[in-house]
Amino acid sequence: MSKRIKAVLVLSAFILTTIGVFPALAAEKVDVRKMAEDMAQFLLSTRRLLAQNVDIINTHGAKVGEPLPQNAPYSFKGVIPAYMGRVIGEDFFKNTGIQVKQTTLGKGDFGPRNVYNAPDDWEKEVLTRFYEPSYPKGKGYGEEQEIEGKRVYRYAFPLYIEKACMKCHGDPKTSPTGDGLDMAGKPMESYAEGEVRGCISITIPLAEAA
Numbered sequence: 001m002s003k004r005i006k007a008v009l010v011l012s013a014f015i016l017t018t019i020g021v022f023p024a025l026a027a028e029k030v031d032v033r034k035m036a037e038d039m040a041q042f043l044l045s046t047r048r049l050l051a052q053n054v055d056i057i058n059t060h061g062a063k064v065g066e067p068l069p070q071n072a073p074y075s076f077k078g079v080i081p082a083y084m085g086r087v088i089g090e091d092f093f094k095n096t097g098i099q100v101k102q103t104t105l106g107k108g109d110f111g112p113r114n115v116y117n118a119p120d121d122w123e124k125e126v127l128t129r130f131y132e133p134s135y136p137k138g139k140g141y142g143e144e145q146e147i148e149g150k151r152v153y154r155y156a157f158p159l160y161i162e163k164a165c166m167k168c169h170g171d172p173k174t175s176p177t178g179d180g181l182d183m184a185g186k187p188m189e190s191y192a193e194g195e196v197r198g199c200i201s202i203t204i205p206l207a208e209a210a
């Protein structure tokens with residue numbers, strides 16, 4: 001793993017942990033909705049920055065903030081925003097008990113790229129609302145739920161296709177291997193910029209009332 005990726009992971013884990021722990025110490029009553037909203041934004045920023053830096057990560061000799069070297073060898077390093085989001089989420093869960101997931105209903109014949117990201121019933125319902133053209137852009141949804149007798153706060157925030165996502169999720173005609181597959185070897189789904197791609201889904205365990 002390169003130093004740059006390690007630095008991103010360490011920084012992400014640190015800031016997410018701070019966001020998760022600090023309000024509990026600072027405020028008597030934690031605003032769980034605000035905490036979930038901010039966590040979703042943080043993962044969104046991490047994912048966005050990874051997507052924007054895909055060519056820097058994969059191009060030999062490339063550096064952040066400098067133009068990409070011309071005609072340099074390119075090799076895909078496996079840094080996929082959703083995959084990194086997943087491993088960061090798994091690590092974060094171990095330390096906090098808060099679940100962070102990325103999920104989707106897919107598009108047309110394309111379901112989730114990875115079954116790990118398949119939505120559960122609550123996520124399916126919320127995603128269906130996010131996909132409705134009349135749903136306000138950039139609006140999250142959260143509510144208290146009971147899972148296996150335990151109270152949790154569930155929050156979902158829609159994920160949209162941005163320019164940097166098009167390399168892998170855009171027009172199959174732009175496939176780097178010319179066969180409709182992206183650099184990770186997955187079929188490109190013809191998403192357009194601005195389209196809903198799925199959501200970030202957060203589950204925060206709530207303390208039982210005394």
Ligand code: HEC
Nearest residue numbers: 051080082083104112113114117160164165168184197198
């Ligand atoms: C380098 C190629 C690449 C880029 C760039 C990329 N993705 Fe993906 N995306 C993938 C792959 C591959 C998967 C499947 C990951 C896995 O197997 O865990 C995936 C999975 C996902 C998922 C999880 C749901 C599913 O289908 O499994 C979401 C949501 C997602 N991508 C959204 C985005 C968004 C939004 C962007 C831009 C910010 C983006 N992706 C940029 C390759 C990419």
